[in-house]
Amino acid sequence: MESIKQGFFKARGTALRRVESREGDLSLYLFLEKTGPIWVAAPGAAKGRRRFGGAAEPLIFGIYSLYSGRNRLYLRDIDVKEDFWTLRKKPLHLRGGLALAKLIVDYLPPNHPCNELLSLFFWALRSLEDGVSPDIVKWRFLWRWLKYWGIAPDFDRCAKCGAPLEDARWGGEGFYCSNCSEPGTGISFSGTALQEVRRAAILSRRVFVKWTTQEEPCFSKWSELNEKLVYLLEKERR
Incomplete structure (x- = not known):
């Protein structure tokens, strides 16, 4: 709150969490451009004829009109820009989107601006809406998030000795060559599988969606890799 001046302002962003009190008050955990994750309050907005309606649901992107008081932020209005309505009609993919929101809640510190991650989250939801497997979208989202923070695993060189990788095994924090990895531990990657996880992370979104929805990647252990x-x-948060 120290970085936000008292008064009215607007910010682009999305809601990650929604909490309603027994008294009918509404609290939203917003992920805002230039501000990061922050709680805002809307007293009385969850009782009677509900104020804001569906505009205050998680995963909706819009412009939030806010008032900064001495100790709290108050929600005044929401101008919805993207409601991801098609995504909300796909239960499996919607759960995938909510899982990404929870990761942001859990691992991005409050009031920590990260505009790159906000954009990444938007396009991850768009990929889910386009029908891409939630596990593959999660891998792409997580790897790109880690890349912004400078700790993403390298696909091309061994994390221990730096040798070029043809096939690999996942070690403690990245991909290891056959000389540095311990047989029987981690996840084993053939050359083809390694190239597939690399493609899923770095392809342009248009090509990524076309590839993952029209073809079936051979690699199947996306959940374990995630x-x-x-x-x-988790290690970075410590």
Whole structure:
């Protein structure tokens, strides 16, 4: 709150969490451009004829009109720019989007501006809306997030000795060559599988969506690999 001047202002962003009190008050955990994640209050907005309606639901992107008081931010209005309505009609993909929102809640510190991550989140939701597997979208989202923070695993060279990788095995924090990895541990990657996880991370979004929805990647352990990236986020948070 120290960085926000008292008074009215507007900010682009999205809601990550929505909490309603028994008294009918509404609290939103917003992810705002230039501000980062922050709680805002809307007293009485969740009772009777609900103020804001569906505009105050998680995953909706818009321009938020806010008032900064001495100790709290208050929500005045929401100008919806993208409601991801098609995504909301796909339960599996919607759960994937909410899982990404939870990662931001858990691992991005409050009041920590990260405009790159806000943009990344938007396009991850768009990819889910386009029908891409939630596990593959999560991998792309997490790897690019870690890349912004400078801790993403390298696909091209061994994390220990720096040798070029043809095939690999996941070690403690990245991809290891056959000489540096311990057989039977981590996740094993053939050359083809390694190239697929690389493609999923670095392709342009248009090509990424076309590839993942029209072809079937051979690599299947996306969920296990995502757990490894979440571990890196957890380590960074400490």
